[in-house]
Structures are given as structure tokens and as C-alpha cells.
Amino acid sequence: MNAVRIPRFGDSSVLELVQVPERDPGPGEVMVAVRFAGINPGEIPIREGRFGGEPPFGQGSDFAGDVVGVGAGVTAWHVGDEVIGMSDERSAQADYVTIAADRLVAKPDALHWDVAGSLYVVGTTAVAAVDAVAPRTGETVVVAGAAGGVGVLAAQLAARAGARVIGTASEANHAALRDLGIEPVAYGDGVADRIRELAPGGVDAFIDTYGSGNVDLAFDLGVDAARIETIIDFAAGSRGVKTIGMSAVADPAAAVALVADLLTRGGVTLPIKARYPIDAVATAYDALAERQGLGKIVLQVGSGA
Ligand SMILES: NC(=O)c1ccc[n+]([C@@H]2O[C@H](COP(=O)([O-])OP(=O)(O)OC[C@H]3O[C@@H](n4cnc5c(N)ncnc54)[C@H](OP(=O)(O)O)[C@@H]3O)[C@@H](O)[C@H]2O)c1
Numbered sequence: 001m002n003a004v005r006i007p008r009f010g011d012s013s014v015l016e017l018v019q020v021p022e023r024d025p026g027p028g029e030v031m032v033a034v035r036f037a038g039i040n041p042g043e044i045p046i047r048e049g050r051f052g053g054e055p056p057f058g059q060g061s062d063f064a065g066d067v068v069g070v071g072a073g074v075t076a077w078h079v080g081d082e083v084i085g086m087s088d089e090r091s092a093q094a095d096y097v098t099i100a101a102d103r104l105v106a107k108p109d110a111l112h113w114d115v116a117g118s119l120y121v122v123g124t125t126a127v128a129a130v131d132a133v134a135p136r137t138g139e140t141v142v143v144a145g146a147a148g149g150v151g152v153l154a155a156q157l158a159a160r161a162g163a164r165v166i167g168t169a170s171e172a173n174h175a176a177l178r179d180l181g182i183e184p185v186a187y188g189d190g191v192a193d194r195i196r197e198l199a200p201g202g203v204d205a206f207i208d209t210y211g212s213g214n215v216d217l218a219f220d221l222g223v224d225a226a227r228i229e230t231i232i233d234f235a236a237g238s239r240g241v242k243t244i245g246m247s248a249v250a251d252p253a254a255a256v257a258l259v260a261d262l263l264t265r266g267g268v269t270l271p272i273k274a275r276y277p278i279d280a281v282a283t284a285y286d287a288l289a290e291r292q293g294l295g296k297i298v299l300q301v302g303s304g305a
Pocket of ligand 1: 153244245291292295
């Protein structure tokens with residue numbers, strides 16, 4: 001099968017598509033033919049060697065596809081089932097993924113394949129981030145980076161909890177965020193004043209999905225440390241803010257199933273910014289590294305949808 005490989009640490013040009021053997025599912029495992037695989041910013045420093053390890057590695061966490069084989073003892077899945085999944089072994093960007101059965105979630109029929117393929121990481125992280133600040137009806141919540149993959153879901157989940165949601169984003173994304181029920185505000189110089197103008201009664205909770213001074217902004221707006229959550233500025237944990245990420249979600253499959261259901265029923269949207277064929281994986285990561293635009297970039301594997 002084709003699989004993305006990181007043969008050595010470096011920039012996106014090291015990424016290669018290689019032929020590797022497929023692995024039959026062992027006891028408790030399932031083999032999935034991948035249609036779409038997600039890409040996430042956290043994979044960039046891994047490829048660059050900032051987290052150590054010894055290449056070669058595969059790449060990719062989230063994916064969606066069709067079950068093509070089940071190992072001994074697996075009763076929850078059958079050949080032909082359509083699934084959303086998460087690889088803990090960075091093996092999602094490949095024609096086939098062989099994986100523990102409990103890392104799969106049923107794909108609702110109506111959920112688009114590209115959305116399904118890029119859902120697991122951002123879905124669980126958005127649920128974790130919103131749960132961390134527990135927004136209540138009538139409260140005002142700021143989401144920094146509201147156009148990003150995690151931010152756009154977290155902002156909509158906070159709004160569904162009954163909060164008024166103000167999201168920081170570039171002007172180019174403002175109209176789309178408004179359509180999703182989020183009040184956009186430009187980030188950068190003067191952002192605190194712009195938020196105060198929109199919310200003179202104050203801000204109750206703050207979710208930072210971008211880092212880079214957003215925790216300072218939250219304190220500047222008068223938000224209690226206990227109601228500030230960041231998924232990226234881990235050093236801010238020493239100031240009493242929450243740094244709860246996807247690994248803290250007790251039942252990730254349930255969190256993904258919840259978001260998948262909301263996406264299917266129309267209550268929540270995960271915009272797809274761009275699709276790239278898997279052999280353009282380096283170009284896809286270059287686009288991701290720009291950290292601009294609304295929603296997710298996704299890799300099409302095989303024939304895709
Ligand atoms: N802790 C965890 O478990 C966990 C899990 C997943 C991800 N993460 C981390 O969370 C972060 C977000 O991930 P993601 O997948 O949502 O990233 P993403 O989709 O690449 O985010 C891109 C977004 O960042 C926005 N942005 C750029 N500069 C900004 C600024 N100065 N202030 C506010 N927003 C800005 C852009 O908005 P505009 O286009 O509007 O400019 C763009 O929509 C990443 O650092 C990722 O590594 C952590």
C-alpha cells in the first residue's frame with residue numbers, strides 16, 4: 001500500500017509516499033481502507049524533530065474509511081462498516097490503517113467523507129476545551145482563533161451551550177463566522193478594546209486555540225483564571241489557567257460521535273478549507289503551516305468519497 005513516511009527530520013520536502021506492506025488485523029484490531037486523512041499543526045514540530053524520536057515514522061492521526069478486515073474477538077465492527085478513526089501510531093496517512101477496534105466511531109451516513117476524515121482530533125479537542133470552561137446560558141465566551149479547525153468547532157459548541165460567543169479571526173473569515181452564529185472580531189493591536197466594545201458587561205470565559213499572548217488578553221479582559229482554557233500555551237498553566245487537551249477526554253469515541261451527530265443534524269459545521277491528494281502531502285502541510293483560513297485541510301486517499 002501507499003503510505004506517507006518521514007524518512008528523516010526536516011521541512012515538508014522530506015515527506016515521501018512509499019510502498020509498505022499492509023498489516024492484517026490481529027486480535028482486537030480492525031483494518032480500514034482510508035478515504036480521507038486529516039492533517040494537524042501538531043504534526044509539523046514532530047516532523048521537524050522538536051519532539052525527538054528516531055525516524056522513519058509514518059504520519060497522521062485522524063482518518064475515515066471502510067472496514068475491510070476484523071481481527072479475532074472484534075464484534076463491534078464488520079466488513080463494509082463506514083468509520084471515523086484515530087491512529088495513535090501516526091499511521092493514518094496511508095491506503096490502509098490497522099488499528100485497535102476502540103479507536104473507531106461509526107460514520108453517520110450523511111456526514112461528508114472529507115469532514116469525517118478530519119474530525120477526530122479537532123472534535124475531541126473542541127469538546128475538551130468547551131467542557132474546561134463550562135459555558136452557561138447568557139454568558140459571554142471569547143474563542144481566540146475561532147476560524148481554525150478546533151476554534152470553529154469550540155465556538156459553535158459554546159454557542160450551543162447557550163453562550164454568546166465572540167471569536168477572534170481575520171476579516172476574511174468574519175462573514176462565515178457570523179453565519180455560524182459567532183460574533184467575529186479582528187485579532188491584533190486593539191483587540192481588547194474591540195472586545196470590550198462588543199461586551200461592555202464583561203467576558204465570562206475564554207478559550208485560546210492559538211497561543212501567542214491570548215492568555216494575557218483573557219486576563220486583561222478580567223476573566224478568572226479558572227475560566228480561561230488554552231490548548232496550546234502550556235506554560236500558562238503555572239498562572240492557574242486550564243490547559244486541557246484531547247488526551248484528557250475520558251471517552252473520546254463518545255465525544256467524536258457527539259460532534260459527528262451535531263454535524264449531521266445541521267447544528268454545527270466543520271468547513272473544509274482545502275483538499276489535497278495524498279501525493280501532494282508536502283504542499284498540504286505548507287498550506288497548513290500558513291495558519292490562515294476557515295476550518296480544515298484534508299488529504300484524499302485513494303478515490304476519496
Ligand atoms: N492540546 C491539544 O490536545 C491540542 C489538540 C489539537 C490541536 N492543538 C493545538 O491547537 C492549535 C489549534 O489547532 P487547529 O487545528 O485549530 O489549528 P489551525 O486550524 O491550523 O488554526 C489556524 C487558525 O489560526 C488562526 N490564527 C492565525 N493567527 C492567529 C492569531 N494571531 N490569533 C488568533 N487566531 C489566529 C487563523 O485564523 P484567521 O484565518 O482568521 O487568521 C486560522 O483559522 C494548534 O497549535 C494545535 O497544535 C492542541
